[in-house]
Amino acid sequence: TAAIQNFNFDHILLNAAGVMCQTKEELDTVLASNYTGAVVTKSATPALREGNPTPRYYEMAQNLGTINSMGLPNAGFDYYMDYVSQKQTNKPIFFSIAGLSKQDNLDMLRQLEASDFEGLIELNLSCPNVPGKPQTAYDFEATEAILTEAFAFFTKPLGVKLPPYFDIVHFDMIAAVLNKFPLAFVNTINSIGNGLVVDPQTDTVVIKPKAGFGGLGGTIVKATALANVRALRDRLRDDIKIIGTGGVTTGRDVYDHVLCGADLVEVGSQLAVEGIGVFERLENELADILTAKGYTSLDQVRGQLKTIA
Numbered sequence: 625t626a627a628i629q630n631f632n633f634d635h636i637l638l639n640a641a642g643v644m645c646q647t648k649e650e651l652d653t654v655l656a657s658n659y660t661g662a663v664v665t666k667s668a669t670p671a672l673r674e675g676n677p678t679p680r681y682y683e684m685a686q687n688l689g690t691i692n693s694m695g696l697p698n699a700g701f702d703y704y705m706d707y708v709s710q711k712q713t714n715k716p717i718f719f720s721i722a723g724l725s726k727q728d729n730l731d732m733l734r735q736l737e738a739s740d741f742e743g744l745i746e747l748n749l750s751c752p753n754v755p756g757k758p759q760t761a762y763d764f765e766a767t768e769a770i771l772t773e774a775f776a777f778f779t780k781p782l783g784v785k786l787p788p789y790f791d792i793v794h795f796d797m798i799a800a801v802l803n804k805f806p807l808a809f810v811n812t813i814n815s816i817g818n819g820l821v822v823d824p825q826t827d828t829v830v831i832k833p834k835a836g837f838g839g840l841g842g843t844i845v846k847a848t849a850l851a852n853v854r855a856l857r858d859r860l861r862d863d864i865k866i867i868g869t870g871g872v873t874t875g876r877d878v879y880d881h882v883l884c885g886a887d888l889v890e891v892g893s894q895l896a897v898e899g900i901g902v903f904e905r906l907e908n909e910l911a912d913i914l915t916a917k918g919y920t921s922l923d924q925v926r927g928q929l930k931t932i933a
């Protein structure tokens with residue numbers, strides 16, 4: 625549809641893959657909100673997955689953030705294909721996939737290409753929580769290889785979910801790879817992989833998988849998220865849209881993501897913590913900021929972050 629072609633959504637907020645999107649009921653809840661512009665599915669693997677042993681998710685005190693090692697629990701590719709095939713909605717759906725191998729990903733992409741699905745596809749190259757599996761997008765050659773093979777046959781709107789980078793040279797390198805392909809969007813960031821959180825009552829890690837190592841989200845990842853949005857906006861072709869994810873708990877955080885160049889903004893940890901009402905609160909807080917600044921459109925804000933001369 626036109627909305628998808630020019631990435632023009634009624635609302636810029638949606639969930640982050642993994643949060644409130646594993647079941648049809650959760651997906652319907654996000655879609656039904658008057659304050660979301662789209663929904664993204666839990667990253668699907670070919671077969672249903674139980675994921676990692678629990679406890680595998682923890683919310684830190686003072687809403688500092690979250691740590692998770694879910695391990696890609698999901699109902700399986702066919703479940704989400706069934707959902708999108710039957711869903712009557714004019715709100716765009718992002719179908720997220722996270723194969724455990726290049727072949728898995730190519731197989732799911734071939735099925736999506738052959739289907740009547742008219743939404744967007746997010747290739748998650750950044751899950752940090754499958755023991756023994758790397759975050760693919762930290763391997764620039766592997767990333768180029770999967771995208772080369774994918775774009776040999778895939779014609780629907782495709783984007784990638786990236787891990788955070790922490791080295792300017794890595795921003796340059798991943799952008800050089802991504803700029804070779806007709807990507808519809810880039811979604812940055814996924815959780816900051818392999819953090820470690822201690823329970824102060826018990827001197828114990830707070831999640832069971834991987835001896836407590838898990839992906840960080842929420843307040844504590846905001847500065848890294850903004851840096852990755854800004855760095856990729858500065859480096860990627862203008863036609864590649866940016867979805868900003870990470871550290872969004874207030875309307876100001878949404879504003880900051882747009883200031884750094886985000887076209888859409890995803891909410892993960894704060895959606896898990898607060899529930900579906902977070903979207904209305906964020907949109908109202910954002911509107912108040914725009915009004916206070918005399919802006920009538922986010923287009924006046926997007927990418928306008930100033931530097932110090």
Ligand SMILES: O=C1NC(=O)NC(C(=O)O)N1
Binds near residue numbers: 697751
């Ligand atoms: O890509 C992912 N990012 C996360 O932080 N967690 C999930 C997961 O573990 O399934 N996947």
